[in-house]
Structure formats: structure tokens, C-alpha cells
Amino acid sequence: MRLKPDVYHTLKWKFPPEIKSLDLTVLHFFIVREILGIKGEDQNTSDCIEYERSFSACLTKAVKGDAKMALITNDILIDDVKTVCNSGCTLSQKSTHFWPKVICGFVFSSL
Secondary structure: OOOOHHHHHHOOOOOOHHHHOOHHHHHHHHHHHHHOOOOHHHOOOOOOOOOOOOHHHHHHHHHHOOOOOOOOOOOOOHHHHHHHHHHOOOOOOOOOOOOOOOOHHHHHOOO
16 A cells, blocks of 8 residues: 555644655554554554464465455565664554564563
């Protein structure tokens, strides 16, 4: 999902340009928050949202009826991660759900 570039300035959402261009931001803001009504702070703990890394497992859950809806997103590019980090902002939930993970994640995971 992508928004047309000419509509960004008309939207009343408080995200810098580095965040607005990501499909995960569009997903979390417009689909999960605005359409499904699950606010940003509730998305981390909602029983209605499940994240699946495997495309085939996601598709299987949707086809079998174990999930009511499946939303597939692009993987985030490391350049996008760097841009967002350098802007001082944070990414949407599960934006950095990619492999391989660096070992330092194990040290900070309990925090």
C-alpha cells in the first residue's frame, strides 16, 4: 500500500516524511487504526493482531479461516531503517522483524 505523493500534505497525521513513505506506516495508521479502530498504543497488546513472518503460513491461515484478514507488506530496507533512526523517529511495530538479527538484540531484549 502506498499513498499518492500529492495527498501527503492534505492528511492530518503527525509523521515526518521519512515515516509517511513506508507501507507499514500506511498499514498501521489507515488500516489498523482508522479502519479497524485499534489505536497505536493498543496495537502492541491487541488480541486481534497477529504477526507472521512466513508468507506461506500467513496465506494458509487466511485460506483455512484461522485469520479473518491477511495483510502482506514489503520488507523494510536497511536504508529506510537508517533514515528513520537518523530522523529521531521510531518505526511502526514489527518494522524491523527481519533476519539475521544482530547479537546485541539479545542483550537488550529484556529491557
